[in-house]
Amino acid sequence: MVARWRRHDAARVPDGASARDSSLAHSGVGRAVFAVFPHTMTQPTCPACSLEDVLSHSDHWECATCGHEWPKEAAPEAVRVVKDAHGTPLVDGDTVVLIKDLKLRGGSGVLKGGAKAKNIRIVEGDHEIDCKIDGVAMALKACFVKKSE
Numbered sequence: 001m002v003a004r005w006r007r008h009d010a011a012r013v014p015d016g017a018s019a020r021d022s023s024l025a026h027s028g029v030g031r032a033v034f035a036v037f038p039h040t041m042t043q044p045t046c047p048a049c050s051l052e053d054v055l056s057h058s059d060h061w062e063c064a065t066c067g068h069e070w071p072k073e074a075a076p077e078a079v080r081v082v083k084d085a086h087g088t089p090l091v092d093g094d095t096v097v098l099i100k101d102l103k104l105r106g107g108s109g110v111l112k113g114g115a116k117a118k119n120i121r122i123v124e125g126d127h128e129i130d131c132k133i134d135g136v137a138m139a140l141k142a143c144f145v146k147k148s149e
């Protein structure tokens with residue numbers, strides 16, 4: 001069984017966490033736009049003559065020196081950085097601690113602040129952390145945890 005926090009449960013928290021929620025959501029949108037418009041692509045060198053006088057066309061490069069043309073490669077997707085409540089980057093395998101009580105799905109219980117989750121996994125979605133707490137699989141928002149040693 002996988003217990004998941006409901007998004008609207010988190011949004012009801014009245015202590016400013018909801019503001020961080022919306023900024024998280026926006027950063028997710030910005031990342032998607034960035035993936036569609038990779039404007040930071042760096043100028044390559046010509047694979048034929050290795051000179052740097054390269055012309056950029058919409059879908060390919062052209063070497064101004066030897067005339068060689070080659071296709072543009074899709075820019076690698078920006079690396080996602082998930083940060084905890086204090087801005088510390090989280091990665092797979094980290095241990096995190098809840099910084100506050102969290103209501104369980106359906107209001108059937110509460111996860112206590114201070115509960116520890118070891119060996120987390122960073123995943124897509126608005127609940128960035130996949131983990132187990134007391135043996136139960138959980139999906140948590142990174143803004144409700146802090147990284148632990």
Ligand SMILES: [Zn+2]
Nearest residue numbers: 046049063066
């Ligand atoms: Zn060339």
